[in-house]
Amino acid sequence: MTSIDTGLAEAPSAVEPTRDAPVGTSSTASRILGVVTLVLTAVGLTYSLVISPPDANQSNAARLLYIHVPSAIIAYVAFGVTAIASVMVLWRKTEVWDLIAGASAEIGIVFTSLCLITGMLWGRPIWGIYWTWDARLTTTALLLVLFVGYVALRRALAGTANRAKWCAIAGIIAAIDVPIVHQSTNWWVTLHQGQTVRLLGESEIGGTMLFSLLLMMVAGLCGYVWLLLIRFRVGYLAERVDESAFDEAIAQRRAEAAAQKRTAHRTAPTAPVAQKMATHTASTEVD
């Protein structure tokens, strides 16, 4: 269907799927990773929400940062992966990289949203406002919109032969924009406001707080890889379903044609049928 090499072993529609081609949405390794992610998240949340002490200045509101900071870092990693995978699509022309680019962008959108929402919830009690036109906030928000557009384009191009290449180009031209956006928002804010509000207060963190943050970071990265594996597999299988559905439809049509041929041989059209059709047409004309 696509002109692009799958890069993986033959499609699972073949009788015996090879070991490398995904036949389900998970493997043993991804299941283990999932369990590890859930355990790490549970422990991390216990540490960050219960065990770690409240911040000296921000009290309990600082606990949001244990989710906010890891999700921000993962969001940037996810978009970096999409950009690199887009370059690889154009270079190696394999389906694998295209699926990785798409999967990573979708997960990136989830983590960017999480980062923005927790940031706004944190900003309300600490800054007194949900949103401020800080360079980092503005860049992140634009990043989100850029990649929502990218995913929308992927959806619009679904099932077309050129999707991989076109989406790769769109991903790269969106990625070119990120440093320019960052520079412009940086200048824009410093030109307009004398002082930019800092995302992290001066208060140094250490001990349990640092441990909780690192734990959540590791849990988040495991979660990202886990989701990436699952989304990649789903994407891969979805392509195969499209292909096999097409083959199946053709097989069905052929079977139908063969069956019709057989019945046509057995029973030639009879006179009463022809007469019935004629009267039917006549009656519709009268109506």
Added chain:
Amino acid sequence: MLVDAWVIAAKDLRIEWRSRVAFNQLAPFALVVLVLFAFALDSQQTVLAEATPGLLWITILLALVLCVQRTFVTEGAPGLADQLRLSGLDPAGIFLGKALGVFVQLVALEILTVAGAAILYSTHFGSIGLMICAALAASVGLAASGSLYGALLLGVRGRETLLPLLLLPVVAPVLIGATSAFQAALGTGDVTLDQAWRWVGLLAAFAVAYLLAGLFAFGPLLEDT
């Protein structure tokens, strides 16, 4: 490549000249937007005067979306993309030509909207040279990125709604940069002239980045539409 660019741009501009769509629809649209802004902010001349640079550039961005759509509608007819490919024109030249066509229309629209602002918003112009440099640098960037996305979406289902979603966030730095430069030129913000030239530099960097991206990407884009 440059000759090819000229052929395409001349063709596009000839179509525009004969169909008068830019003149009869785009220009009035830009003016309507200017008037609507005045309705939204009226009674407070000071607010309107301070917001003028931003309003001008938002008007230009909205017009850009329509302009790009219009330019690529003419290439959207069945088989036209194949003919363009068979014409033997250099893809990079086709991109430059498309961008040049959009650029000329944008500059015309900018002159119109600035004149409209001068009359409707009673704007006073400080540094004309700065305004011209900023507008030219911004227009090259807008035309290049617009043409790139216009070509990317050629033949995509629902491109009318996808184009603004993809294009407007990408050109956000142009809006920030051009607005800041115009603030310095009109003396409405606290942007100094030195800072304004730095913004013009950023606009030029954006323009160069998207011109290069277009030159390299247009070949693969046209290959199999």
